[in-house]
Amino acid sequence: MQISVTPEFAVRLREELRTTGKSVHNPHGGRNTCELEHALSEDMLRTSVGWANSYYAYESYANRAASYTEEWGIGWKGAAYETRFGSGFYTEIALHPLADVSALETYTPPDPNSTELYEEAAQLIASYKQDYWIVGVTVTTIFETVWRCAALSGC
Amino acid sequence: MDFVEEPELADRIPEISYRYHLAVAKRLVEMAST
Numbered sequence: 001m002q003i004s005v006t007p008e009f010a011v012r013l014r015e016e017l018r019t020t021g022k023s024v025h026n027p028h029g030g031r032n033t034c035e036l037e038h039a040l041s042e043d044m045l046r047t048s049v050g051w052a053n054s055y056y057a058y059e060s061y062a063n064r065a066a067s068y069t070e071e072w073g074i075g076w077k078g079a080a081y082e083t084r085f086g087s088g089f090y091t092e093i094a095l096h097p098l099a100d101v102s103a104l105e106t107y108t109p110p111d112p113n114s115t116e117l118y119e120e121a122a123q124l125i126a127s128y129k130q131d132y133w134i135v136g137v138t139v140t141t142i143f144e145t146v147w148r149c150a151a152l153s154g155c
Numbered sequence: 156m157d158f159v160e161e162p163e164l165a166d167r168i169p170e171i172s173y174r175y176h177l178a179v180a181k182r183l184v185e186m187a188s189t
Binding site: 047049050051098099101104109110112113117118121122125134136137138140141142143145146149150151152 | 156161164167169171173176178179180182186187
């Protein structure tokens with residue numbers, strides 16, 4: 001069993017399960033402490049590297065600030081909404097680093113060989129390989145990453 | 156930006172994302188093998 005939840009639902013789960021409430025929960029797996037996965041007795045842990053982690057990166061990039069800029073240079077901002085079940089929020093793009101084509105000449109994409117990117121995966125393997133099925137993930141948002149960097153017309 | 160009007164960019168920019176994700180996938184597979 002493996003379950004991914006949005007960060008806002010993770011808050012509710014933490015309250016229900018009485019966990020510390022201080023851990024990062026990224027549904028894609030990036031920089032996730034897996035506290036909820038342990039509490040829910042899940043069988044599989046995901047560890048993710050890639051741009052998709054940026055969707056909920058306000059906890060890891062900006063100490064829960066409302067806006068942040070991640071390693072691709074894409075700026076994000078939080079957006080609140082209301083439902084009959086309560087308040088919520090999501091993150092949306094606020095800045096496209098390649099919106100101006102001339103920026104491509106000086107643009108430096110993130111280094112996929114950076115040791116830091118794989119520290120979480122290494123830690124998960126070292127700590128839990130005997131007890132969990134651990135899956136390494138890079139959400140293949142190849143086109144979406146381009147779309148978000150470049151602000152493509154008609155998208 | 157419009158890739159139809161600027162086909163050179165349609166090759167150049169996706170290549171950045173493709174290379175990144177390919178390198179990450181290879182690295183994660185290597186980690187699983189050790």
